[in-house]
Amino acid sequence: MALSGSNAIGFVWLCVVSFSVAVSGRPATFLDDFRITWSDNHVRQLDGGKGIQLVLDQSSGCGFASKRQYLFGKVSMKIKLVPGDSAGTVTAFYMNSDTDTIRDELDFEFLGNRSGQPYTVQTNIYAHGKGDREQRVNLWFDPAADFHTYSIFWSHKLIIFAVDEIPIRVYRNHEEKGIPYPKQQPMGVYSTLWEADDWATRGGLEKIDWKRAPFYAYYKDFDIEGCPVPGPAACPSNPSNWWEGAAYQALTPVQARNYRWVRVNHMIYDYCTDKFRYPVTPPECVAGI
Numbered sequence: 645m646a647l648s649g650s651n652a653i654g655f656v657w658l659c660v661v662s663f664s665v666a667v668s669g670r671p672a673t674f675l676d677d678f679r680i681t682w683s684d685n686h687v688r689q690l691d692g693g694k695g696i697q698l699v700l701d702q703s704s705g706c707g708f709a710s711k712r713q714y715l716f717g718k719v720s721m722k723i724k725l726v727p728g729d730s731a732g733t734v735t736a737f738y739m740n741s742d743t744d745t746i747r748d749e750l751d752f753e754f755l756g757n758r759s760g761q762p763y764t765v766q767t768n769i770y771a772h773g774k775g776d777r778e779q780r781v782n783l784w785f786d787p788a789a790d791f792h793t794y795s796i797f798w799s800h801k802l803i804i805f806a807v808d809e810i811p812i813r814v815y816r817n818h819e820e821k822g823i824p825y826p827k828q829q830p831m832g833v834y835s836t837l838w839e840a841d842d843w844a845t846r847g848g849l850e851k852i853d854w855k856r857a858p859f860y861a862y863y864k865d866f867d868i869e870g871c872p873v874p875g876p877a878a879c880p881s882n883p884s885n886w887w888e889g890a891a892y893q894a895l896t897p898v899q900a901r902n903y904r905w906v907r908v909n910h911m912i913y914d915y916c917t918d919k920f921r922y923p924v925t926p927p928e929c930v931a932g933i
Contacts, residue, residue: 674708677866682707682836695864698837700726700733701857705838710868713742713830715880717870717887720795721835723754724862725763727788730756732841732852735861737794741829746773748826750796750803754787755780755844756852756859763787764912767805767813771824777926780913781812781906791864798870799887800827802894811895811903812910818931830873837861 673693680687686699686706698706719739726733733756741748749770757763762782769777785792797804803826805813817825837859841852869887871879879885886892895903915921916929 674863674866677710677712677868678708678833679711680706681709681834686837690862691864695862698735698835698861698863700837700839700859702854705836707834707836707838709835710833712872712875713832714739714868714870715830715873716798716800716827716885717868718795718797719833719870720793720865720867721863722791722793722865723787724789724791725754725787726756726837726859726861729759729853729856730763730788730859731758731845731850732756732839733837733859734840734844735835735837737835739796739798739831739833741826741831743829746829747775748772748829748831749775750798750805750826750831752794752796752805757845758850765807765812769803769815769826771826774824776915776921777815777928778913778915779813779911781910782912783807784910791862793865797887797892798826799892801888802892804895810906811899812906814895814903815928816931818928821927821931823928823931833868835863 674689674696675693683704683706686701686704687708688697688699689695690697696708700706721737723735723737725735735754735756736752738749738751738753747770749768751766751768751770753766753768755764755766763786764780764782766778766780768775768779793806793808795804795806795809797806801817803813803815804811815825817827819825839852841850842848871882871885873880882888916926
């Protein structure tokens with residue numbers, strides 16, 4: 645079974661899989677592990693179900709979700725985003741507890757652009773129902789020209805959003821300081837392609853050009869490694885799961901260097917430094933990574 649991620653991650657996973665049998669692995673095809681949740685005639689299977697195409701037109705957007713929920717692990721997808729003038733479109737890839745008042749959620753939202761402008765990815769984290777933790781990064785490549793890997797790593801200690809294994813967002817567990825951290829509720833894996841031109845591109849200044857519709861996004865290599873819920877009760881707390889290993893409780897020196905590079909050169913918004921919204925710096929920003 646092929647695995648996404650670095651060689652080191654793949655090696656560790658292979659070493660522990662023999663005694664972490666409850667861990668879910670990559671499905672053979674899209675429908676093995678996912679279901680269409682919205683506008684099934686706008687989700688098209690490709691290459692025998694190994695990939696899919698999402699379609700957005702004036703009649704509808706679309707979306708899909710995992711058939712199961714998971715506690716901890718790593719979720720990755722290779723995505724090729726909407727090309728050309730994609731202003732007003734949003735392609736989202738996220739995990740969600742599917743609860744209302746105390747929702748946990750980990751979001752990638754890819755905000756469409758006018759041709760020639762950078763593609764922006766917004767990340768957000770909801771923990772125990774509290775969100776509004778947005779960060780935005782301009783991608784340093786054209787994400788519509790080819791597939792790139794987007795992943796969410798989630799352990800008891802750390803959450804990492806990564807692009808081609810380069811961390812762009814880190815959120816550490818600081819529950820000892822009274823800061824909420826998502827670890828009690830399982831989350832499903834979701835993705836959508838939809839129209840949001842009231843806010844998505846330059847704060848809603850750039851509207852969607854429906855003459856360019858339909859808009860397409862492509863996905864392949866769906867990879868979920870985590871503890872399925874319902875499933876063996878011991879899996880989420882099993883210290884032998886690779887994502888709970890000592891090597892994954894902090895960024896490696898290379899990851900830390902890449903993370904600083906992203907933040908210095910490509911971050912365009914961080915709620916932690918938004919004094920208009922937060923005159924008092926949020927506690928998780930002070931606690932650091």
